[in-house]
Amino acid sequence: MHNINYIRSNSIEFDNAMKLRGESKISSKIIEIDKEKRETQTILQNLLAERNKISKKIGEIKSKNLDASAEMKNVDEIKTKINTLKELEQIKDNELNSILLRLPNIPHQSVPFGKDENDNTLYKEWGSKPNFNFEPKMHYEIGENMGLINFDLASKLSGSRFVVLKNQISKLERAISNFMLDKHTEENGYAEYSLPFLVKNESLIGTGQLPKFGEDLFTAGDEHWLIPTAEVPLTNLVRNEILNVNQLPIRSTSYTPCFRSEAGAAGKDTRGMLRQHQFTKVELVSIVEPEQSDQELERMLTCAESILKDLNIHYRIMTLCSGDMGFSASKTYDIEVWLPGEGKYREISSCSNCSDFQARRMNTRYKSNDKNIFVHTLNGSGLAVGRTLIAILENYQMEDGNVKIPEVLQKYFNNKTLL
């Protein structure tokens, strides 16, 4: 959500920022509606003040047992006007909100301009592509050959874009999530949460999925949605709060399933478990003071990276261009992991600084020197567990079809070294 005062006094900059994100010029319309709303408000408030005065007078007259019928008639006329103006104000307010709630965040000045993923720029790289003295397989070939990844069974249960994991690979998923949570809670300073996987509208409006992107989500009944990421419940923990400055920064993490209908992605990555309706993820969320959010994004990125470093898997980090960023983000880094079987880099984490965009939607502020200031929110995957599993299978595969267990995960397997 955008600051209407900012739009009012920086309309050109605002239009330029929206243009970077593929939106059309809209500030003049916003300003016009806002002006009409405020004019309505002023008249309305004057009438309310008048009504209050007369009502008070009526009280005084009546307490003396005198006749107040003239005043009552007067107030009756004012009331009619008040009702009309109230409706008008409501209409203008709704109009304004429905526009503002659908406009994406303003890109950070360091974000490269671009249209789509081809314009993302390389930020940094770690490690190097591993060499195989055989033809490395895709993750699903490895898993299916072992009899531990099964898409047919999943489709019997639930249709396409689901997977059934078994025995050692199922256990690998569990080990990965434990490893990530242990790392983030014990070394990276995040507090662990277990959270609801069903949330209501307000939460999704808070983080920006609604009202615009409902078709990417699954619903559960009339009042709940399945979370597309733990970002939603983790960030909304502070919805409608005025925090104390000494509570900040808040760093929290949670391991949850994520549900995405991915309506727009039909036909993309249909093979394997790369793009599923349901997957698990360890999410990182930070709530910080505005001045801290730039450096907090770097910190968060480092925390996400630390997982891949410990797993010793090659990756690169891309700075997303203005046209490829998510709705709520002002700046996003994608960590892309190297998948030898596929021969491609694939997104395994996305770390975003949402500046005060979500905070305005959620109404989350902190008190500093007696002023209430909107916090900045950040979120990042730390990491997507399913895709980490894919990366391990493909990077740790052996010629005989088995897979080595990364050293840091061996303790979750009674120190075994092979799956």
Add this chain to the structure above:
RNA sequence: GGAGAGAUGGGUGAGUGGCUUAAACCACAGGUUUGCUAAACCUGCGAAGGAAGUAAUUCCUUCCGAGGGUUCGAAUCCCUCUCUCUCCGCCA
């Protein structure tokens, strides 16, 4: 799922139609006093928005869980909903 009781500022909590401009206490901030700490005393202290002004500031409106309604006037009365607590039932 059934029956009952609740929801008031950062916290506790008073307020059952106009005397509330939401009391009081606690917490918090500033000050006074005392040799320091502590204590005592004084002062200040919710949020959102609008109007005027260069500004400090002043005036006004709204908000007592949410949304409707009654009334000249609602924290207070009525309706709907949400949540919390207690008891019962069911259940992992």
